[in-house]
Amino acid sequence: xxxxxxxxxxxxxxxxxxxxxxxxxxxxxxxxxxxxxxxxxxxxxxxxxxxxxxxxxxxxxxxxxxxxxxxxxxxxxxxxxxxxxxxxxxxxxxxxxxxxxxxxxxxxxxxxxxxxxxxxxxxxxxxxxxxxxxxxxxxxxxxxxxxxxxxxxxxxxxxxxxxxxxxxxxxxxxxxxxxxxxxxxxxxxxxxxxxxxxxxxxxxxxxxxxxxxxxxxxxxxxxxxxxxxxxxxxxxxxxxxxxxxxxxxxxxxxxxxxxxxxxxxxxxxxxxx
Numbered sequence: 001x002x003x004x005x006x007x008x009x010x011x012x013x014x015x016x017x018x019x020x021x022x023x024x025x026x027x028x029x030x031x032x033x034x035x036x037x038x039x040x041x042x043x044x045x046x047x048x049x050x051x052x053x054x055x056x057x058x059x060x061x062x063x064x065x066x067x068x069x070x071x072x073x074x075x076x077x078x079x080x081x082x083x084x085x086x087x088x089x090x091x092x093x094x095x096x097x098x099x100x101x102x103x104x105x106x107x108x109x110x111x112x113x114x115x116x117x118x119x120x121x122x123x124x125x126x127x128x129x130x131x132x133x134x135x136x137x138x139x140x141x142x143x144x145x146x147x148x149x150x151x152x153x154x155x156x157x158x159x160x161x162x163x164x165x166x167x168x169x170x171x172x173x174x175x176x177x178x179x180x181x182x183x184x185x186x187x188x189x190x191x192x193x194x195x196x197x198x199x200x201x202x203x204x205x206x207x208x209x210x211x212x213x214x215x216x217x218x219x220x221x222x223x224x225x226x227x228x229x230x231x232x233x234x235x236x237x238x239x240x241x242x243x244x245x246x247x248x249x250x251x252x253x254x255x256x257x258x259x260x261x262x263x264x265x266x267x268x269x270x271x272x273x
Contacts, residue, residue, distance in 0.1 A: 001141070010230075010269060013053065014270070015266070016055060017258060018056035018057070018058050019050055019054045019056070019241050020210070020238025021059040021078065022238045023039045023242070027246070037070075039074035040081075042250075044078070045250070046242055046251060050241070053262045054089070056089060056234050057089060057090075057092070058094050058208075058236055060238070061095040079115050093119065095111060098124070099130055100130045105133040108120070112134075118141060120142060122145070132177055132179070135182050140182065142182055144185050146186055148188050149189060149190045149191065168197065171202050175201075185198070186208045189221075206234060207226055208234045209234065212240075212261070219235060222235060227268060230272070237261060241258050
């Protein structure tokens with residue numbers, strides 16, 4: 001999955017929507033609990049209802065790890081279903097891994113080879129040798145945490161090192177890593193005022209932008225500050241789409257919520273294509 005192919009999908013679908021599959025057994029419709037694998041059945045229904053409206057899916061790995069082996073099996077089945085039926089869709093393992101050397105290589109193998117994700121989120125705190133093992137995989141992408149959407153981001157990410165903030169140091173230093181062309185960056189929609197500064201430092205990289213929807217981020221602000229000539233954005237919505245309806249018609253509710261975002265995205269995509 002190259003970034004050029006991803007851009008072609010964005011043009012074709014007129015969407016840069018990423019849907020987060022943060023599937024919580026306590027929130028999915030109760031009638032699914034009678035199934036042998038409720039998490040997979042929920043995910044499959046969401047995918048079937050929304051795949052033509054989005055260009056990416058992002059399972060948050062914690063929601064699968066929480067259920068042990070059964071959760072991992074649900075994740076495996078979800079990825080197998082996506083790769084078989086919708087191989088054109090970009091997949092993101094929202095795992096936020098970050099360790100050095102051989103450990104990082106094992107994490108990369110787990111998500112890129114075993115589960116066949118196109119990308120993974122990685123924490124940069126341990127530096128170059130915790131990131132470059134992920135970058136070694138051809139046509140796979142490492143999405144580095146730069147400026148996140150949570151309130152605690154201000155604890156460290158915006159603190160100054162000398163004359164500039166830590167998140168800017170992360171951006172600048174990481175672009176010098178080996179195979180840095182395979183990097184993308186997480187920048188939260190709730191930090192929209194910072195996006196212009198981010199774009200100055202990484203003008204050509206894709207940004208994964210969480211926080212639109214349930215967290216209150218503005219799509220208009222994100223696009224005005226951060227869109228480039230290949231769109232360069234994957235805007236994620238999780239709870240606002242997958243839990244738009246809690247009844248038996250939950251998949252239709254998810255589709256309607258996704259359509260609202262996709263229609264808003266349409267006018268921004270058309271400016272680029």
